Amino acid sequence: MPADITRKTRAPAATHDSKNRAFNFLFGLLHRDQFREFAQRVGVSPNLCVPKSASDKFLWRKLFDHNPQFTVFSDKLAAKQYVANLCPDIPAAKVIWQGTNIDQAPAVLLKGPGILKSNHGAGFNLKLGERPRDIDELRAITTGWLRGWHHTKPKKWKYRGQWGYKNIRRTLFIEEDLAREGGGPIVDIAVNVCCGKVTHFNVTLDNKTKRHRYARFHASGRLMQIEVSSAKLDAVPEDFKPPVSLTRIFGVAKRIAGAADQLRVDLMWNGQDLYFGEITVYAHAGFVAILDQALLAEITEAWDLRRSWFLTHPQSGWRRLYADWLRRTLDAQDEGSPP
Numbered sequence: 001m002p003a004d005i006t007r008k009t010r011a012p013a014a015t016h017d018s019k020n021r022a023f024n025f026l027f028g029l030l031h032r033d034q035f036r037e038f039a040q041r042v043g044v045s046p047n048l049c050v051p052k053s054a055s056d057k058f059l060w061r062k063l064f065d066h067n068p069q070f071t072v073f074s075d076k077l078a079a080k081q082y083v084a085n086l087c088p089d090i091p092a093a094k095v096i097w098q099g100t101n102i103d104q105a106p107a108v109l110l111k112g113p114g115i116l117k118s119n120h121g122a123g124f125n126l127k128l129g130e131r132p133r134d135i136d137e138l139r140a141i142t143t144g145w146l147r148g149w150h151h152t153k154p155k156k157w158k159y160r161g162q163w164g165y166k167n168i169r170r171t172l173f174i175e176e177d178l179a180r181e182g183g184g185p186i187v188d189i190a191v192n193v194c195c196g197k198v199t200h201f202n203v204t205l206d207n208k209t210k211r212h213r214y215a216r217f218h219a220s221g222r223l224m225q226i227e228v229s230s231a232k233l234d235a236v237p238e239d240f241k242p243p244v245s246l247t248r249i250f251g252v253a254k255r256i257a258g259a260a261d262q263l264r265v266d267l268m269w270n271g272q273d274l275y276f277g278e279i280t281v282y283a284h285a286g287f288v289a290i291l292d293q294a295l296l297a298e299i300t301e302a303w304d305l306r307r308s309w310f311l312t313h314p315q316s317g318w319r320r321l322y323a324d325w326l327r328r329t330l331d332a333q334d335e336g337s338p339p
Contacts, residue, residue: 023049034161041287058286062161067309070164073279076119083276092276098173102142113177118145120168162282178270187269191253194262194302198250261307
């Protein structure tokens with residue numbers, strides 16, 4: 001994955017004060033696996049003491065900002081209920097079965113149509129009905145899902161450190177397939193919201209299929225260049241327009257994101273209605289790879305950590321001291337004066 005390009009604008013390490021260096025050194029020792037992965041994927045060491053880039057802020061979120069709502073947001077089933085309570089007018093795909101053992105699922109549902117998922121991580125989904133699958137195959141797939149974690153350290157799990165997944169009760173479920181006969185492909189729309197501001201959104205057609213097509217748009221509606229890793233996918237046609245007005249898309253996303261400092265709200269359009277999909281707390285596992293320098297600057301400016309749970313709720317011990325100091329530092333930076 002390409003480096004987070006915001007890092008090119010970071011001040012040289014020599015300009016960091018001793019407090020920054022000591023803080024980063026200490027946490028680099030305590031969380032060496034995550035710091036090492038960060039350096040490998042982003043290209044430089046993180047600045048955790050006073051996060052600068054979006055990738056810095058995601059790592060800071062993983063280690064410090066343990067907002068209890070992140071568990072709700074990261075749990076695909078709990079997120080559905082959260083949005084149903086918050087915005088009852090926004091539909092979501094109906095859950096037609098849930099459990100912890102695929103053998104307990106009705107055989108008729110396993111034939112499809114439907115989407116088989118697990119609630120505790122990314123990539124745990126399977127479209128049912130595309131081809132026959134026997135129970136042994138489904139058992140092997142779902143057993144692997146239920147054994148997987150997104151918050152632990154083993155190297156085989158590239159998503160380690162995503163604290164929001166830690167306390168989720170792992171559950172399998174089948175939800176209805178929203179695709180309509182003759183209605184065209186499902187359009188997935190992932191909207192990045194920082195402190196109530198939409199910076200950009202991604203559009204995916206035929207997600208999780210061989211016909212997967214992808215595009216990124218600025219909040220203005222301008223089609224943007226995508227990163228190398230995603231460029232391997234087919235692009236949407238150059239004249240593609242979102243099937244729903246941006247006013248409607250952004251309105252729904254901002255209602256769901258609420259006062260959060262940053263969330264990605266994933267929506268779906270099936271040719272008839274706009275549905276809630278899920279809430280993503282650690283987009284792209286927390287490693288940002290965006291080519292457009294202006295967009296990176298916009299995200300960095302819009303994502304104000306002072307709106308985070310860690311800095312808006314009482315902390316204890318040394319965390320309280322650090323939170324107070326960081327809040328003062330961010331205030332001083334905002335005012336343009338030395339911290």
